[in-house]
Amino acid sequence: MSHWMTLPVVLPAMLAAIIVLSARFHMSLARTFSVAGTVALALVAAGLFWRASDGTIDVYALGNWTAPFGIVLVTDRLSTLMLLLTSLLALPVLLYAIGSGWDKRGWHFHALFQFQLMGINGAFLTGDAFNLFVFFEVLLIASYGLMIHAGGAERLRAGVQYVLYNLLGSTLFLFALGTLYAETGTLNMADLAERVSMMGPDATAGIRVASVLLILVFAVKAAVLPLHFWLPASYSEAPGPVAALFAIMTKVGAYSIIRFYTLVFPPDLEITQGLFGTWLLPAALLTLTVGMVGVLGARRLDRLVAFSVIGSMGMLLIAVSVFTETGISAALYYALHSTLATAALFLLVDTVRERRGGIGARLQDATPIMGGPLVAGLFFAAAIAMCGLPPLSGFVGKLLVLDAARDNALAVWVWAVVLSTSLVAIVGFGRAGSQVFWKAHQVAATRADGTERDAEADVDNAPDPEPSPAALPMVAIGALIAGLVALTVAAGPIKRTLDATAAQLFAPEPYITTVMSTEGKDLSGYGHGDEGYGESAGDDGAHGSSADDTSDSEGH
Amino acid sequence: MELLVASAVGVMTAAGIYLVLRLRTFPVIIGVSLLTYAVNVFLFASGRLAMDMPPILRDGVETYTDPLPQALVLTAIVISFGMTAVVVIIALGSWLACDDDFVEAVEQHDPRTSSADPAPRGQDAA
Numbered sequence: 001m002s003h004w005m006t007l008p009v010v011l012p013a014m015l016a017a018i019i020v021l022s023a024r025f026h027m028s029l030a031r032t033f034s035v036a037g038t039v040a041l042a043l044v045a046a047g048l049f050w051r052a053s054d055g056t057i058d059v060y061a062l063g064n065w066t067a068p069f070g071i072v073l074v075t076d077r078l079s080t081l082m083l084l085l086t087s088l089l090a091l092p093v094l095l096y097a098i099g100s101g102w103d104k105r106g107w108h109f110h111a112l113f114q115f116q117l118m119g120i121n122g123a124f125l126t127g128d129a130f131n132l133f134v135f136f137e138v139l140l141i142a143s144y145g146l147m148i149h150a151g152g153a154e155r156l157r158a159g160v161q162y163v164l165y166n167l168l169g170s171t172l173f174l175f176a177l178g179t180l181y182a183e184t185g186t187l188n189m190a191d192l193a194e195r196v197s198m199m200g201p202d203a204t205a206g207i208r209v210a211s212v213l214l215i216l217v218f219a220v221k222a223a224v225l226p227l228h229f230w231l232p233a234s235y236s237e238a239p240g241p242v243a244a245l246f247a248i249m250t251k252v253g254a255y256s257i258i259r260f261y262t263l264v265f266p267p268d269l270e271i272t273q274g275l276f277g278t279w280l281l282p283a284a285l286l287t288l289t290v291g292m293v294g295v296l297g298a299r300r301l302d303r304l305v306a307f308s309v310i311g312s313m314g315m316l317l318i319a320v321s322v323f324t325e326t327g328i329s330a331a332l333y334y335a336l337h338s339t340l341a342t343a344a345l346f347l348l349v350d351t352v353r354e355r356r357g358g359i360g361a362r363l364q365d366a367t368p369i370m371g372g373p374l375v376a377g378l379f380f381a382a383a384i385a386m387c388g389l390p391p392l393s394g395f396v397g398k399l400l401v402l403d404a405a406r407d408n409a410l411a412v413w414v415w416a417v418v419l420s421t422s423l424v425a426i427v428g429f430g431r432a433g434s435q436v437f438w439k440a441h442q443v444a445a446t447r448a449d450g451t452e453r454d455a456e457a458d459v460d461n462a463p464d465p466e467p468s469p470a471a472l473p474m475v476a477i478g479a480l481i482a483g484l485v486a487l488t489v490a491a492g493p494i495k496r497t498l499d500a501t502a503a504q505l506f507a508p509e510p511y512i513t514t515v516m517s518t519e520g521k522d523l524s525g526y527g528h529g530d531e532g533y534g535e536s537a538g539d540d541g542a543h544g545s546s547a548d549d550t551s552d553s554e555g556h
Numbered sequence: 557m558e559l560l561v562a563s564a565v566g567v568m569t570a571a572g573i574y575l576v577l578r579l580r581t582f583p584v585i586i587g588v589s590l591l592t593y594a595v596n597v598f599l600f601a602s603g604r605l606a607m608d609m610p611p612i613l614r615d616g617v618e619t620y621t622d623p624l625p626q627a628l629v630l631t632a633i634v635i636s637f638g639m640t641a642v643v644v645i646i647a648l649g650s651w652l653a654c655d656d657d658f659v660e661a662v663e664q665h666d667p668r669t670s671s672a673d674p675a676p677r678g679q680d681a682a
Contacts, residue, residue, distance in 0.1 A: 130628060137635050144642055148649070156650035157661055160581060163643045164659065167588050168576065170639070174595040174632055181625065182602040 002051075005060050005075050007044045008083055008121035011037060016114035024108075031098050034110040038094050041117065042087035049080040053497065055504060057511055059127070059518045066520040067127075068191045074127035074515060077501040078332075082124040082255055085336055086248050088483065089343055090117055092476040096347050097241035099472025100354065105150035105239075112149070115142035116245065123252050127515055129180065129187040132256065133173050136221075140166050143249065146242040147234060158237035165230035169220040176213035183207045190515035192264045193508060196271070204271050211265050211272050215280070218260070221253025223313050224280070225287040231310055232294070236302035236361075240350020243302075244343035250313050251335050257320060258328060262505040263512075267323045280321040281410055285417045288314030292421035295428035301352060301361040304432050305345045308386050311425065312338035315418065319401045322408050328502040330400035333495060337385065337393040337487055344382040344480035351375055351473060352436060363432055367447065368440040371474075376437035378477050383429040385484045388422050393487040398422065400495070561601050568594035581647040581657045585640065592636035600629050 015037040023030040051058070052075050060073040075083075094113065096102075103109035119139025126132050144166075148159040181187055183206040184195045199207060216227070223231040231250075235243045265272040291311025298304035316338065319331035353361045355369040369375065381392065388394035398418065405414040487494065504510075568590050575587025603622030611623035651657045 130631070134631065134635070137639070141639065141642060144646065148646060151649070151653070153650070153653035154661075156646065156653045157659075159646050160643070160650045161659060163639075163646055164576075164581075164584055164588060167636075167639055167643060168591070170635075171588070171591045171595050174599060177628070178595070178599040178602040178625075181599075181628070182604075185622075187624075 002058060003060070004044060005048060005058055005073055005125065006062075008041060008048075008087075008125060009073075009118055011041060011044070012114040012118035012121065016111045016118065019111040019114065020108060023110075027104060030110045031103065034094060034113060035091075035098070037114060038087065038091050038117070041121075042084075042091055045080065045083040045087045048075050049084045051075070052077050052080040055500070055510075057514045059515050061518055061520045064520040066522045067515045067518055068186055068188050069522055070520070071131045072127040072188065072190075072515055072518070073125045074511070075125065076511060077497075077504050078255070078259065079124045081332065081497075081501060082251070083121055085251075085339060086117065086120050086124070089248055089339055089480075090245065092479040092483075093241050093244045093343060093347070095479075096244070096350075096473045096476035099470045099476060100241070100350065102150070102239050102241050102350075108145065109149055112142045112145040113245070115139075116146060118142075120248055120252060124255060127189050129189055129192065130177055133170070133177060136173065136252075137170060139249065139252070140170070143242075143246065146245070147238045149239050149242060155237045155239075158233040162230055162234035165220070169217055172213060172220070173217040176210055176217055179206055179210040179213060183210060188515070189259070189263055190512040193266075193512050194516070196264055197266075197269070199271070201270060208271055211275065214260060215257065215275065218253045218256045219280075219283070222250050222257065222317065223253075223287070223310050224283050224317060225290060225314070226283070228287065228290070228310050232303055232306040235306035235309060235346075236300065240346055240353070243306075243350075244346040247309065247339045247342040247346065250309060251316075251339055254313070254316055254320060254331070254335060257317075258331070258505065261323070262328070263508045266506075266508065276321040276323045277409065280317060281408075281414075284314050284317035284321055285410075285413060286314070287311070288318065288417055288421050290314075292424045292428065296424050296431075298428070298432070299363055301349050301363060301432055301436060302346075303361075304363075304428065305342065305349050308345065308425065308429075309338075309342050311421065312342060312386070315398070315401060318414055318418070319404055322404050322414075324404065324407075325499070325502040325506050326400075327404040328505060329495065329498040330397070330404040332498045332501060333393075333400055333487075333491075334397040336494070337397045337484065340480050340483045340487065341382055341385040341394060344378070344477055344484070345386060347473070347477045347480070348375060348379045348382060351477070352379075356436075363435050365435075365443045366440055367444045368437075372437060372440070374474060376433070378474075378481060379433055379437065381481050381484070383433060385481075387425045387429055389426065391488065393484050393491070396488060396491050557605055557607070561597060561605060565594050565598045565601075568597070579658055579660070581651070581659055584659055585643055585647060588643070589636075589640055592632070592640070596629050596632055596636070599632055600625055602628075 015033055019030045019033050023033055055077070057074065057076045059067070061067065062071045062073065064070075090113075097109065097113075116139055119135050119137075119142055122135035123132055123139060126135055144159065144163050147162055148156055177187065180192070184192055186192055186195060196207060220227045220230075235246060238246065261267070261272070261276070267276075288311050291307050291309070291314050294307030295304050295311060298307055312334070316331050316334050319327050319334055321327075349361060352369060352375060355371070355375075356366055359366045385392035385394040388398035402415060402418060405411050408414060572587045572590035572594060575583045575590065578584055578587070603625035606621035609619050609621040610617055611621050611626055613620075647657065654661075
């Protein structure tokens with residue numbers, strides 16, 4: 001049992017505490033700690049990814065309590081992949097926050113950033129459903145702080161909506177967990193998988209309710225259509241680097257759907273038949289449509305990118321809800337791509353917003369911004385990736401999704417919606433990009449002529465406060481774009497890894513047996529060991545909630 | 557007993573959902589608190605309702621109640637308490653910054669809603 005796999009949770013937690021307690025008034029110290037910690041996190045994640053890349057599943061029993069009784073952390077291909085993605089996203093975002101000075105505009109940016117990473121990593125690592133809830137709360141409470149970082153009336157109002165919506169989501173999650181526990185008597189995911197598969201065809205009402213409640217909760221996190229209302233306002237009002245980091249948060253929802261519905265409720269389970277084909281796939285198609293129409297209709301650049309997040313989640317969930325190995329593999333590729341692409345777009349929007357002065361991100365005429373050609377070029381690349389045009393990874397991702405959906409009953413719909421929304425997205429991004437970057441030159445030319453002076457635009461267009469923009473933000477955005485290019489160039493090897501990941505997800509027996517057979521302390525030999533307290537662990541689990549049923553003893 | 561607990565959960569959930577759908581932050585926060593109370597009672601009952609049974613080992617006791625939901629409820633209470641505190645602080649900040657306590661930004665005050673509301677803005681600071 002290697003202790004390394006606790007580091008993605010423990011390291012950010014410790015660092016955040018150190019930053020709050022001792023580096024509070026020393027910005028350079030806090031920045032050093034934060035960057036060093038994130039680099040170390042990336043190295044640890046890469047190590048864990050390498051270890052899991054031959055199919056090894058590692059289990060870490062916290063407090064050395066064996067699986068159904070204690071909380072376990074599990075690393076397999078999927079969780080280490082998501083860990084690696086998180087740390088590779090976090091590093092450029094952190095560099096951008098430092099380079100653009102966002103971290104100085106409010107308190108505790110770095111501590112909250114580390115807590116957020118702790119929550120995200122924990123959610124990817126945990127093998128326990130209630131612990132997943134706890135890590136969701138950790139990442140949410142850090143995100144509340146980050147969301148309203150640097151304050152401002154509009155941001156605070158969007159923050160209230162964001163917090164309230166997520167509080168309701170958490171309440172729903174608790175209802176789902178309560179139902180799940182009442183039906184199965186356990187919350188360990190591997191144990192749940194065993195007990196759910198043992199359930200007979202009758203008396204499944206409770207577990208059906210639980211599975212639908214769970215998918216609702218994860219749909220809130222993943223911003224699936226009827227539950228997406230929290231996303232546009234909060235992502236567009238959040239500070240640029242925070243919105244970029246939030247790009248991984250919707251993927252936490254998608255990850256949870258993939259994890260739960262391959263492990264606990266596998267696709268061949270009779271109880272959850274129709275959940276994906278009948279409900280999630282149409283919802284995902286609607287999500288994609290509304291997201292991309294939102295891109296076309298947005299009147300501000302930041303809202304445009306926020307709607308493109310919704311659209312990309314729709315695309316991801318189309319691939320998930322096909323629910324075959326090729327579908328999950330395509331979904332994972334699209335998740336990697338869209339995380340990097342949306343993060344790059346949010347950082348670019350922030351750059352544009354900062355440099356345009358009073359007019360901000362509104363899609364109106366303004367004079368050219370400082371360093372326009374570079375920003376425009378990066379925006380062009382990121383938009384191409386986001387719309388799914390060749391040659392960048394969005395095209396590969398879209399192709400994989402279309403290919404995976406070919407045998408589905410709704411294949412015609414999937415192809416029609418995906419291809420037509422691509423066109424809508426291209427028009428939307430093209431309109432926004434030409435308004436911001438090209439029309440600016442025309443505006444500057446007419447102003448130089450002295451004709452048609454727009455008094456209002458003049459007031460809005462305050463001169464750029466910074467004479468020479470810093471290089472670090474551009475490096476950070478460039479790194480994300482480089483990630484997209486790497487994802488395209490190395491698409492073959494990455495696809496093979498993802499195929500193996502999907503294959504591992506669709507054969508959950510090794511996961512279950514590894515978790516359930518890990519050695520450690522159990523309840524026998526404790527206190528009244530000879531009074532038969534340890535016996536009930538083996539009784540029939542499906543409805544085993546007799547008064548002395550033993551299950552997890554989670555000491556939160 | 558079952559009827560009492562079930563109806564308590566149901567009534568609190570219904571009241572919570574009604575309040576959550578209100579326009580101003582204060583009733584919405586009360587509604588969220590009611591929903592968390594409901595879910596706490598619900599979680600507590602998820603290990604089956606048992607009377608007069610201890611959750612921890614003790615000499616001379618044969619039957620026990622399930623201790624896990626009690627641990628889960630404790631966690632849920634702590635988290636919901638913290639979250640409610642956070643949302644109250646953010647809502648206060650939003651109220652001070654925006655000069656009103658509507659959850660959704662209201663560009664122009666609809667005269668119908670503001671006259672129907674007993675507490676016009678500014679007076680609900682007390």
